[in-house]
Amino acid sequence: MTFRLLLIMVGLNMGVLEAQLSFQEQDLLALTVLELNDFENQMGINKEVPLEFSKPVYHALSYYPELKQTHIKFKYKKIGTTLNARPTIGSLFFRKKENRRYVIRINKTKADSVINFSDVPYNAQVGVLGHEFAHFIDYSQKGIWGVFKRLLSYTNKKGKEKFEKEIDQLTIDRGLGWQLHQWADLVLNDEKVNAKYKKLKQEIYLTPSCIEEYLSSLSPAVSF
Numbered sequence: 001m002t003f004r005l006l007l008i009m010v011g012l013n014m015g016v017l018e019a020q021l022s023f024q025e026q027d028l029l030a031l032t033v034l035e036l037n038d039f040e041n042q043m044g045i046n047k048e049v050p051l052e053f054s055k056p057v058y059h060a061l062s063y064y065p066e067l068k069q070t071h072i073k074f075k076y077k078k079i080g081t082t083l084n085a086r087p088t089i090g091s092l093f094f095r096k097k098e099n100r101r102y103v104i105r106i107n108k109t110k111a112d113s114v115i116n117f118s119d120v121p122y123n124a125q126v127g128v129l130g131h132e133f134a135h136f137i138d139y140s141q142k143g144i145w146g147v148f149k150r151l152l153s154y155t156n157k158k159g160k161e162k163f164e165k166e167i168d169q170l171t172i173d174r175g176l177g178w179q180l181h182q183w184a185d186l187v188l189n190d191e192k193v194n195a196k197y198k199k200l201k202q203e204i205y206l207t208p209s210c211i212e213e214y215l216s217s218l219s220p221a222v223s224f
Helices: 003-010 012-019 023-029 033-043 051-061 089-094 122-140 144-153 157-189 195-204 208-218
Strands: 071-077 083-087 101-107
Touching: 033 051, 051 122, 083 089, 083 122, 089 101, 089 144, 101 122, 122 144, 122 157, 144 157, 157 195, 157 208
Parallel strands: 071 101
Antiparallel strands: 083 101
16 A cells, blocks of 8 residues: 555545645646556456546545445446446445445547547546545445435436535545646636536536635635
């Protein structure tokens, strides 16, 4: 186990302040080959990850040591967003919450309104993946009715907004605030994304300015 991964496992709260550095410093978080191999060895148990995205996936997973043994499978699918995540139906009904299996679906099309994951910069990839893994942490802490309550919240805009912003905050709390900021900024400023999709993202998720405010509340030393 690397020293960094050990620090994450025993001191997540301390890691938050350490991770929320200036933007220029955060670019240094890109993994070396040796670090990637080590994270994959530690976190790659029960994972089915596309080779082309293994680096950002295992980088993001390193912030969620609880998911070390969790079954996570990536699938390509035509969906209306870049990524989405959910527990499998079978594991939701027939497995204990700590043994559930999860799927992350990657949009396989290059629609006008959706940013293709392969076109997303590295740090922003880590940020949005961190958001999806935060969903798994949330689901793993809830029984079947708690999960259904979460899913039911998606049927109305107010409930969905509350849920997704809580997940964004959890992502930031884990130390991925800068990466999540890059993702949010990309979505709202990419000229290829249509106005309707941008409006949805702006209303449901934390905006870049909201992320900056939340980061500043965690550590006054954070610079933008």
